Amino acid sequence: MKLPVVIAAPMAGGATTPELVAAVNEGGGLGLxxxxxxxxxxxxxxxxAxxxxxxxPFGVNL
Structure with missing residues (x-):
């Protein structure tokens, strides 16, 4: 398995949306x-969503 080079930080408070996570994933990174x-x-x-x-795959920061 090749690990992604870009990981999008899970920014709470509205900055990180499902759309941003999906865009990062589709670009080859890992969205959270x-x-x-x-x-x-x-x-x-x-x-x-x-x-x-x-x-x-994407992550969820609890």
Whole structure:
């Protein structure tokens, strides 16, 4: 497995969106969703939205 060269930081507070995570993934990097300020429902929605935008693996920072 080849590791990505670029890792997008999970910036809490709205800076990192599912669209940004997917764009980083599609560019060959690893995007990370922030979960620090999200409710369980909001996090589930963000994970679902990201999964619809990319078929590549992404991370979630708890």
């Amino acid at each position: 969703l922030p979960a620090g300020y999200l409710s369980a429902a909001a996090l589930a929605a963000a994970i679902g 990201t999964g619809k935008l990319t078929d590549r």
